[in-house]
Amino acid sequence: MTRNITALVAHALIIAVLLTALGVGSLARDDAQGQTKFTGELERNVTLRILENDTAKEKGYFKELLDAFNAAYAEYGIVAVDANMDQYTDLEQDGPYGYGPDVLYQANDALMKYTDGKHIQPLPVEKLECYEQISQQAWDAYTVEYDGEEYVFGVPVNIQGPLLYYRKDLLPEGWQENWDREGDGVPDMVEYWTELYAYSRLLREESGGAKLGYMKSLFDPYFSSGFLFSYGGYVFGEGGTDTGDIGFSAGEARKGARVLRQLASAMNQDCIDDTVTVNAYSMLANGTYFATMTTPDVYTLFIDELAKEYMRTDGLDEADAYARAEENLVAADIPKLPASGDLEDRTGETVESVMMGGINGYAISAYTRAPNAALAFVDFATGYEMISRRNELLGIAPAREDVAEKVGGLSETINADLDAGRIAVMPSTRAVAQIWTPTQTFFSDLAKDPFRLPEEQKYLSLDELQRGLENVDAQIYSAIHTLN
Amino acid sequence: MRELIKRADGRVTASMLVMGLGQLLYRQWAKGIMYLAVQAGYIIYLVTVGARDLFGFFTLGSVESNPWYGIEGDNSVIMLIMGVLAIIVTVLYILVYISNIKDVYATQKRVEAGGRPKLFREELAELLDAKFYRTVLFVPILGVCVFNILPVVFMILVAFTNYGGDIVPPALVDWVGFENFKKILALGEFAPTFFKILGWNFLWAILSTAINYFGGLSLALLLNKKCVRGKVFWRAFPILAYAIPGFITLLGFKFMFSYGGPINHYITEAGRQAVGFLDLDAKWSARVIGLLVNAWISIPSSMLLATGILSNAEQSQYEAARLDGAGAFQQFRHLTLPFVVFSTTPVLISQFIGNFNNFGIFYFLRGGLYIDGYFLASDTDLLINWLYNLSIDNNYYAIGAAISLIIFIITSVISLAVYVSSPAYRQEETYK
Numbered sequence: 001m002t003r004n005i006t007a008l009v010a011h012a013l014i015i016a017v018l019l020t021a022l023g024v025g026s027l028a029r030d031d032a033q034g035q036t037k038f039t040g041e042l043e044r045n046v047t048l049r050i051l052e053n054d055t056a057k058e059k060g061y062f063k064e065l066l067d068a069f070n071a072a073y074a075e076y077g078i079v080a081v082d083a084n085m086d087q088y089t090d091l092e093q094d095g096p097y098g099y100g101p102d103v104l105y106q107a108n109d110a111l112m113k114y115t116d117g118k119h120i121q122p123l124p125v126e127k128l129e130c131y132e133q134i135s136q137q138a139w140d141a142y143t144v145e146y147d148g149e150e151y152v153f154g155v156p157v158n159i160q161g162p163l164l165y166y167r168k169d170l171l172p173e174g175w176q177e178n179w180d181r182e183g184d185g186v187p188d189m190v191e192y193w194t195e196l197y198a199y200s201r202l203l204r205e206e207s208g209g210a211k212l213g214y215m216k217s218l219f220d221p222y223f224s225s226g227f228l229f230s231y232g233g234y235v236f237g238e239g240g241t242d243t244g245d246i247g248f249s250a251g252e253a254r255k256g257a258r259v260l261r262q263l264a265s266a267m268n269q270d271c272i273d274d275t276v277t278v279n280a281y282s283m284l285a286n287g288t289y290f291a292t293m294t295t296p297d298v299y300t301l302f303i304d305e306l307a308k309e310y311m312r313t314d315g316l317d318e319a320d321a322y323a324r325a326e327e328n329l330v331a332a333d334i335p336k337l338p339a340s341g342d343l344e345d346r347t348g349e350t351v352e353s354v355m356m357g358g359i360n361g362y363a364i365s366a367y368t369r370a371p372n373a374a375l376a377f378v379d380f381a382t383g384y385e386m387i388s389r390r391n392e393l394l395g396i397a398p399a400r401e402d403v404a405e406k407v408g409g410l411s412e413t414i415n416a417d418l419d420a421g422r423i424a425v426m427p428s429t430r431a432v433a434q435i436w437t438p439t440q441t442f443f444s445d446l447a448k449d450p451f452r453l454p455e456e457q458k459y460l461s462l463d464e465l466q467r468g469l470e471n472v473d474a475q476i477y478s479a480i481h482t483l484n
Numbered sequence: 485m486r487e488l489i490k491r492a493d494g495r496v497t498a499s500m501l502v503m504g505l506g507q508l509l510y511r512q513w514a515k516g517i518m519y520l521a522v523q524a525g526y527i528i529y530l531v532t533v534g535a536r537d538l539f540g541f542f543t544l545g546s547v548e549s550n551p552w553y554g555i556e557g558d559n560s561v562i563m564l565i566m567g568v569l570a571i572i573v574t575v576l577y578i579l580v581y582i583s584n585i586k587d588v589y590a591t592q593k594r595v596e597a598g599g600r601p602k603l604f605r606e607e608l609a610e611l612l613d614a615k616f617y618r619t620v621l622f623v624p625i626l627g628v629c630v631f632n633i634l635p636v637v638f639m640i641l642v643a644f645t646n647y648g649g650d651i652v653p654p655a656l657v658d659w660v661g662f663e664n665f666k667k668i669l670a671l672g673e674f675a676p677t678f679f680k681i682l683g684w685n686f687l688w689a690i691l692s693t694a695i696n697y698f699g700g701l702s703l704a705l706l707l708n709k710k711c712v713r714g715k716v717f718w719r720a721f722p723i724l725a726y727a728i729p730g731f732i733t734l735l736g737f738k739f740m741f742s743y744g745g746p747i748n749h750y751i752t753e754a755g756r757q758a759v760g761f762l763d764l765d766a767k768w769s770a771r772v773i774g775l776l777v778n779a780w781i782s783i784p785s786s787m788l789l790a791t792g793i794l795s796n797a798e799q800s801q802y803e804a805a806r807l808d809g810a811g812a813f814q815q816f817r818h819l820t821l822p823f824v825v826f827s828t829t830p831v832l833i834s835q836f837i838g839n840f841n842n843f844g845i846f847y848f849l850r851g852g853l854y855i856d857g858y859f860l861a862s863d864t865d866l867l868i869n870w871l872y873n874l875s876i877d878n879n880y881y882a883i884g885a886a887i888s889l890i891i892f893i894i895t896s897v898i899s900l901a902v903y904v905s906s907p908a909y910r911q912e913e914t915y916k
Contacts, residue, residue, distance in 0.1 A: 004489045007500035011581070018527065022535030027546065037554065096549070096559060096653045117654060118551050268743075269758040275744030366551035430650075434878065437854050444853070445764055451757065452765075471856065478673055479860055483649060483880050 038124050043370040045077035048377055051085055051101035053360075055297060061393040069380050078373045091119045095367045102368035103377055107358040108141040111154050112428030115144050120363040121371060122151035123378070130155065130382040133400045137418050141359040141425045154361040155382050156399035157390070159414050161357035161423040162223055162334060165302055166190055166291035167284060169328040172199075189213070189291075192350060193259065193335045196291065197343040200266040203290060215267050215289040217276040218260055218447035221439035223293050226355030227256035228469070229424045230337050235435060240427030246476045248439065249469035255341020257446060257465040262343040265450035272447045284329075285309040293334070296410050299395045302329055331410055333417065341462075357414075357423035359399060431480045438475035442468055488589050499588040503581060506588035510595075514604040519584045526577045534570050541567020544645070549654035560657035561647065568637050572629050643889050648881035664886040677859040677870070678887075685866045688775070689840040695779045696839075697832060700786020701824060705816075707787075708794055719791070722784035730781050734848035737777045738762065741849075762850050767863045774845045774864060782835070793827045794820070822907070829906040833899045840895055843868045867891050 056062040062082065069080050083089075083101035091114050094100035104111065104120070114120045125131055125139070134156050142154035171187055172179065179188045179195065188195035200213025218224050225233070225248070232251015236243050247253075263271075270276050276283075276292070283289040285305040306325035310316045316324065339349035362381060364374045380386065387403045390396055397414035398404050404411040417423045426432055446468070449459045459465050488496070499506030504519030526534070545558025591601045602610075611619045643664055647657045668678050703722065707715050725733070739745050741761035748758040762770045797820065805815050825832070846864045853862040860878060861870045867887060875884025903909055 001490050004492050004497050004500060007497045008489075011501055015526075015530075018530055019535050019538060022530055023539030026536035026539060027543065037552075092652060095551075097562075116650065117652060118549075121552060269748070269760070270744045272760065272763055273742050273744075275742055279744060437852055437860075437877070441764060441853050441855070448760060448763060448765065475854055479878060482671065482673055482859070483667065483874075483878075483883055 037121060037371040038127075038375060039372060041372060042073075042076050042078065042376060043373045046079075046370040046373050048078065048080040048103060048368075048370060048374055049083035049085075049101045050080050050377065051083040051089060051104045051106075053105055055394055056105070056390070057082070059393045061390055064389065064393075065381055065386055068386070069377055072380060073373075073376065076373070078370070078376070080377055091365060092117055095119045095365055098367065100365055100367065102365055102370065102374045104363050104365065105157065105360065106363070107160065107360050107426070108154065108156075108428050109358060109426040109432045111361065111363045112142065112144065113430030113433065114363070115151075115153055115428075116430060119366055120153050121366045121368070122153055123155065123364060123375065125152045125155060127375075128155060128379045128382065129384075130379075130387075130400055133384075133402045135399070135401060135415070135419055137425070138359050138399045141428055142361060142363075144428065154363040155378050156359045156361040157382060157387065158360050158396035159357060159399055159418050159423065160295050160297070160360060161397070161414050161417055162226065162293050162355045163296055163331045163410065163414075164190055164291055164293055164334055165284065165299075165329065165331050167287065167306075167328055168330050170287055170290050189335075190330070190332050191335055192346075193263075193337050193353075194343050194346045196335055197262060197266055198346065199290070200263075204266065204268075209268065210288070211290075212267060212288060213290045214263065214292065215276050215280070215283065216263075216271060216293050217274050218264055218267075218271045219273065219440050219444035220277065221436055221443060222356055224260055224443045225439060226334070226353060226424065227259050227337070228253035229256070229354040229356065230351060231255040231341060233469075234424070235432065236427050236429065240425075241429060243429065243431040243480050244477075246473040248435075248472045248476070249466060252341065253469055254462045254465040256337075257459070257469060258341050258462060259337060259343055260443065261446050261449055261459055261465075264447040269448075269451050272444055272451070281305040296331065296395060296397050296414065299329075299331055299410070333413055334422070352420075352422055354422055354424050355417075356426060357418070358426045360396075361399070434479040435476050438472050438479065441475075442472045488585065491592075492585075492589055493592055496585065496588050496592055499584050503584045507584075507591070510588070510591050510601040512591070512601050512604065515587070515607065519580070522577070522580050522584075526573070529573060533566070534573065537563070537566040537570035538574070541570065544658060545656045548656055551654065557654060558656065559653045560645075561653055564641060564645070564657070565634070565638055568634055568641065569630075572634065576629075639885050640889055642882055642885035645882050647885075648875070648879050648883065652879065652881075660882070664882050665890075667883065668886055668890070673859045676857070677861055680858065680863075681861060681865060681867055681870055684771075684863070685840060688771075688842075688866060689836055692775055692778050692782075692839040692842070693832065693836045695775060696782040696786050696835060697828075699779055699783040700788075701790045703783060703787040704790035704794055705820070708791070719787075722787050725780055726784035726788075730844055731848055733781055734777060734844060737773070737780075738849050741773060764853050764855060764862075766850075767855075770846075770850050770864045774849060777849065778839070778842065778845050786835075789828060789831060790824060793824050797823055826907050829903065829909075833902055836902075837895050837899060840866070841868045841891065842866060843872065847872065 050062075050066070052062045052065075056065075066080050066082070070078075073080075080103075085101060089100065089104075091100045091104065096119075111120060138156040138159065139152060142156065143150055143152050145151075171189075175187050176183075176185075179199070180186065181188055189199040190196065196214050203211045203213045216223060225235075228248055231253050233253030233256060234240075234247035234250055237245030237247060267276075270279070276289075280289065280292045280294065281298075281301055282305055284292060284302060286309055303322065303325045306329055307318070307321040310321035310324050311318065314321075334353040334355050336350040337353050338345045339351050342348075362378045364371060364378065368374050382400070384400065384403060387398045387400045388406070391398050391403060391407055391411060395410075397411040398407075399415075401415055404415040414423070418425075446459055446465075449457050452458070459468060492500075495506035495509045497506075498509055499519070502520070503523040504516040504521075507516035507519060510516075540558070540563035543563075544560040545563050547557040549555060549557035549559070595601065644659060644661060645657050646660045646663070651657055667674055669675055706712065707718055712718065740747055742748070743758050743760065743763075747761070752758050759769075760766050761773055801819055802815055805819060810818070843866075846862075846866060846869055850862065850864050851869075854860055855862045857863075858865070860873045865873070868891070871884050871887045871891070874880040874887070
């Protein structure tokens with residue numbers, strides 16, 4: 001019996017000793033030394049997987065870009081291909097395991113959430129041709145400080161900021177006399193929110209609700225947060241980096257909330273959910289809505305819908321319908337707000353609207369095996385020619401000021417808005433993901449308020465609005481910090 | 485085992501020390517070599533990756549990667565998975581080791597009884613005959629270990645780490661014991677949400693299962709009536725509802741009940757104010773709509789099931805009941821219901837579990853809302869929706885895993901309790 005127990009123990013001991021010795025040995029690690037990846041020497045015969053957005057693919061721009069780059073770098077054997085991944089693919093999930101694209105095109109908040117985990121590579125942006133042509137505000141969206149040193153992680157391509165879209169042919173007869181108090185040739189209702197509010201109410205009253213003025217799904221924080229920012233609200237303190245300081249209720253943001261509530265009262269209940277977002281193209285085209293707010297990249301969708309409407313109702317041929325649509329659909333800067341925060345106050349001081357925006361750009365995965373080739377791609381794609389072409393095909397507002405200046409119009413307006421601080425760029429931190437649902441819930445609640453029974457209305461005073469906004473801040477704070 | 489250790493001879497001792505040695509001493513060459521190969525294979529596995537993986541399971545890494553400079557470090561999540569795999573391999577090794585000892589001891593007893601050691605081909609023949617179940621189950625069991633047990637164990641273990649939030653690879657994950665469970669049950673903002681959602685989740689699961697089950701049964705009974713003409717035609721309608729992908733149906737219903745949808749269109753046309761059926765004030769109307777939409781999607785499958793079962797009902801029992809003067813309801817209460825419930829108890833349990841974990845209904849009908857008094861959730865969210873909000877939308881994987889574990893415990897306890905106390909289990913022979 002002793003012999004057998006000894007044999008069993010001996011076997012177990014052999015395995016245990018082996019396990020311990022090898023296990024402990026595996027813990028000993030060499031201190032690895034890192035090297036900078038951007039040596040300037042292009043990797044040869046490599047394939048770069050590029051992640052682009054779906055619109056660039058649909059409109060044929062992405063194919064043009066790939067073809068042009070592949071032709072230019074054929075002598076190095078560098079081939080750029082479509083990464084064939086969802087445009088919102090998560091590098092954090094895929095990158096560490098060897099998957100994911102080499103180059104990514106996404107919005108600044110989507111890209112910059114990867115910096116803490118070191119999933120995207122800091123770039124030597126001063127070496128790029130576009131460096132001098134992009135404003136500091138745009139570079140700031142991609143700049144983060146680590147250990148006292150600033151790193152830039154992305155190259156801005158285009159600026160996203162809201163614009164007011166309205167139908168010029170739906171302006172009232174004789175608007176020059178009645179709705180242009182400065183006589184500057186710009187209708188008051190697209191220059192001041194107070195006037196747009198008054199005109200919206202007028203339209204609704206005169207038509208018995210069949211015609212509406214300004215319409216927007218107000219629950220959408222991307223478009224509604226700007227009203228809070230215009231009166232001193234912000235997302236995170238310290239320039240968007242201090243997630244302990246959440247500022248949707250800061251300053252006099254409550255005035256912006258009151259403006260939103262008043263706007264809702266001039267709309268109908270479709271503004272509470274996403275009905276207006278879905279219907280805006282057709283409703284603006286058929287004249288039910290006079291104006292809405294959205295981003296520049298959907299300009300062509302409005303034109304298409306309006307042209308179809310002209311062909312259907314006025315019997316115009318395609319060319320004439322498109323010409324008329326382009327003439328009548330105006331994308332303008334966001335109107336000014338009353339300093340008092342009361343849309344009934346049509347004669348008081350005004351303040352500039354500050355709207356939430358973003359800057360889309362390219363970043364390079366930290367897991368790419370060809371960082372120099374990837375940088376060459378980014379340099380090529382952000383060059384003057386490709387950005388001009390991108391603007392032509394996609395209607396984006398380029399971050400390159402030379403291109404924006406050349407094309408003028410919306411591009412120049414949006415660049416000017418960014419430079420003047422009228423676009424509040426979404427903070428470049430992963431915590432920004434936590435702001436959407438709490439703000440969406442609040443804006444939805446606010447939009448519904450005018451349609452509640454009088455005794456059930458929650459946001460009648462500025463104090464009540466302030467409490468609502470403070471609750472939003474508290475919810476966001478909890479979402480970010482409670483479980484971390 | 486005590487007897488084995490007491491009575492084992494030198495050959496068995498040899499196998500205790502080195503696997504397969506005893507078999508070789510009995511001249512069972514093939515089997516001895518196979519056992520020896522298992523031991524050699526395990527040692528090679530330990531030397532190459534096994535020991536590292538097993539140790540890594542406890543440390544979850546010590547060197548952080550820095551992809552910016554190409555510095556490769558430890559990936560805690562991979563280490564956790566590989567660690568679990570190493571434990572599974574070690575457990576399998578121990579089982580083979582025990583079988584090696586039992587096998588050689590059986591041979592010892594056989595020889596002591598005057599027999600001879602079995603030949604390899606005799607043992608192979610046994611594997612195709614008396615021990616055939618072992619042969620066919622070997623590969624599936626291996627598959628279950630790798631594809632079922634490994635992910636489940638991984639999920640359970642994640643609940644005991646701080647994985648999630650800011651701590652995702654390349655950051656190093658650590659063991660935190662029961663910290664996540666404490667947060668769920670004790671954290672000021674968290675615990676009330678958990679209990680509110682749990683209460684609603686139970687109510688939802690019970691109501692939706694009952695509505696779907698009895699709705700399907702009623703429809704099946706109705707369409708089973710002789711007086712109903714064009715049964716095939718009528719049965720096709722629910723099947724159409726069943727055939728359309730669930731999320732399409734849900735998006736359709738969401739549109740129907742939205743402010744711009746057809747229901748509100750008719751309400752406003754009638755001069756009334758539009759109703760926010762699914763908006764943030766709509767706690768109970770949204771819950772009721774959820775129950776009805778779920779019934780729309782699920783009743784057809786219950787109807788089909790009940791139709792199939794009813795076709796096997798013994799008509800002579802009904803005949804006898806009628807002769808004894810039983811009315812329609814009495815026949816239903818004492819004959820139809822026991823018969824159908826008996827046959828469908830396992831399905832009923834699976835429907836209850838499915839409804840308890842029904843993610844789609846409220847995600848599609850009313851997602852994207854956080855209601856006051858709830859932490860990252862709304863008043864229609866079920867635990868599974870909350871789990872999604874926490875682990876996917878907000879990256880709190882460890883907390884999500886802890887909630888999964890709680891859901892798993894709740895659903896498995898209920899399923900087992902209901903099944904074990906059901907006639908389907910206790911009176912298996914009733915309808916045979």
